Amino acid sequence: MTTVLVTGGAGYIGSHACKVLARAGITPVTFDNLATGWQEAVKFGPFEQGDLLDRARLDAVFAAHRPDAVMHFAALSQVGESMARPGTYWRNNVAGSLNLIEAAVAAECEKFVFSSTCATYGDQDNVVLDEGCAQHPINAYGKSKRAIEEMLADFGAAHGLRSVIFRYFNVAGADEEAEVGEFHRPETHLVPLILDAVDGRRGALTVFGTDYDTPDGTCIRDYVHVSDLVEAHVLGLRWLEAGKGSRVFNLGTGHGFSVRAVIAAAEAVTGRTVPIVEGPRRAGDATRLVSGSVRAGQELGWTPGRSTLDRMIADAWRWHQAGHYER
Numbered sequence: 001m002t003t004v005l006v007t008g009g010a011g012y013i014g015s016h017a018c019k020v021l022a023r024a025g026i027t028p029v030t031f032d033n034l035a036t037g038w039q040e041a042v043k044f045g046p047f048e049q050g051d052l053l054d055r056a057r058l059d060a061v062f063a064a065h066r067p068d069a070v071m072h073f074a075a076l077s078q079v080g081e082s083m084a085r086p087g088t089y090w091r092n093n094v095a096g097s098l099n100l101i102e103a104a105v106a107a108e109c110e111k112f113v114f115s116s117t118c119a120t121y122g123d124q125d126n127v128v129l130d131e132g133c134a135q136h137p138i139n140a141y142g143k144s145k146r147a148i149e150e151m152l153a154d155f156g157a158a159h160g161l162r163s164v165i166f167r168y169f170n171v172a173g174a175d176e177e178a179e180v181g182e183f184h185r186p187e188t189h190l191v192p193l194i195l196d197a198v199d200g201r202r203g204a205l206t207v208f209g210t211d212y213d214t215p216d217g218t219c220i221r222d223y224v225h226v227s228d229l230v231e232a233h234v235l236g237l238r239w240l241e242a243g244k245g246s247r248v249f250n251l252g253t254g255h256g257f258s259v260r261a262v263i264a265a266a267e268a269v270t271g272r273t274v275p276i277v278e279g280p281r282r283a284g285d286a287t288r289l290v291s292g293s294v295r296a297g298q299e300l301g302w303t304p305g306r307s308t309l310d311r312m313i314a315d316a317w318r319w320h321q322a323g324h325y326e327r
């Protein structure tokens with residue numbers, strides 16, 4: 001394995017993936033339209049600006065770099081936005097992925113690692129969320145990702161495309177060397193919003209819903225350190241290289257933390273108070289999303305060793321203070 005096409009390589013998770021690929025001796029070729037990504041985040045390999053909806057551009061990039069595999073991170077990923085603008089999600093995520101998958105098949109690039117999400121499971125209280133769990137997404141984002149999973153299965157059956165699908169729980173933290181980190185504009189994710197509120201870059205954090213059926217009334221999520229998450233992707237590549245066939249893996253720790261618990265951890269790490277206001281629920285939010293799976297550990301040998309709340313917040317805080325991208 002020498003070259004991997006990384007869609008969304010200028011984004012939060014994609015840029016961390018490029019770093020871990022480069023460290024493993026693999027050239028990451030970033031394909032990104034910079035709609036939500038940052039050119040300064042492309043530090044570890046070549047950059048090809050382009051849009052997944054542009055099939056000719058994709059074909060040209062496959063021809064120029066002849067990648068051994070694809071890692072497909074590029075997507076719109078905000079639950080709330082997906083409820084307000086479903087067409088944008090279906091076009092960008094689903095139609096864009098169809099173009100990419102067809103281009104990969106045409107180029108005989110048959111190893112595919114895909115970023116899916118626990119949002120495909122929906123709101124299933126008291127159900128252990130492992131890979132065999134039924135998928136009933138409750139927002140357009142989750143539905144778009146489930147559709148792409150189904151597409152990959154069909155292309156696998158018809159064209160021999162082999163895929164590793166990772167269903168991410170909540171990704172947080174940043175590269176411990178702060179070379180890349182999380183920076184969205186607009187920002188909607190809990191940890192960076194907390195850190196912005198802590199240092200006064202924006203006003204108080206709104207807690208979306210305090211009347212959920214959880215011990216403290218706020219939603220519970222399973223947070224994974226981004227550097228642990230991308231290491232699983234390299235293990236996924238090795239899995240495909242070994243000819244082990246298509247497989248789905250949850251990437252979570254099995255530990256759930258409420259919004260209030262994340263706020264408390266951020267106060268402990270930063271030594272500062274997080275200003276909050278309590279607001280209504282956000283459309284599309286599930287009550288509790290916690291992985292019940294040990295498959296990635298057992299079959300890939302993945303250990304999310306950095307994924308403690310304190311470590312994720314400490315690394316995010318270091319990046320937050322170190323710098324940001326500019327347009």
Ligand code: UDP
Pocket residue numbers: 079170188189190191193205206207208209219220221259282285
């Ligand atoms: N959240 C919140 N206030 C915010 C942003 C997020 O209370 O300003 C909550 C959100 O309702 C969810 C959790 O924090 O329960 C994680 O949200 P995020 O958007 O980071 O990730 P998601 O779970 O939507 O993928």
